[in-house]
Amino acid sequence: MFKQLLILILILVTVNVQAKELKIIDGDSFLLNGKEIRLEGIDAPEYQQQCYDVDDKPYDCGVLAYKALRRMIKNSVKCKHIKTDRYKRIVAVCYVGDECLNEKMVKDGWAVAYTYYTNDYIDAEKSAKSAKKGIWQGRFMRPDLFRALHRED
Secondary structure (H helix, E strand, C coil): CHHHHHHHHHHHHHHCEECCCEEEEECCEEEECCEEEEECCEECCCCCCCEECCCCCEECHHHHHHHHHHHHHCCCCEEEEEEECCCCCEEEEEEECCEEHHHHHHHCCCCEECCCCCCCCHHHHHHHHHHCCHHHHCECCCHHHHHHHHCCC
16 A cells, blocks of 8 residues: 555656756757656757748747747746656656647647647647748748758768
8 A cells, every 4th residue: 555655646746847947948848857858749940940931031940939938938837747758858748827838839830740749739730830820930841850951970
């Protein structure tokens, strides 16, 4: 009985982590209390990535995605640990209040649905695309392709 109670407590601690120490890395990842969190099911432009607006002018969409996530989180975030990835990051669905950050980043156009892992954010992406929000205002390279083309050997 004691062992089961201890396991339950450990599960609850890992599922709902409150921000004490927070540092945004980019539009889909951050450090929370010393642990790297990767938002599950989304992919934001890389920090150094550029996109093109409706007038075909380049802009720093990676920096804007970073700023959007920073603005959304501020200092209050709860995350549900889904899994740990091959880079030892916690892959999570995170919330500010009742709002899902993963979905909001996609719906606001600062990330795409990462359908390789889940289909949870396809509708949010369709909404952002039809409203021409964020990166959908012009043209951009999908973040996974950008990473592949800029990967160091």
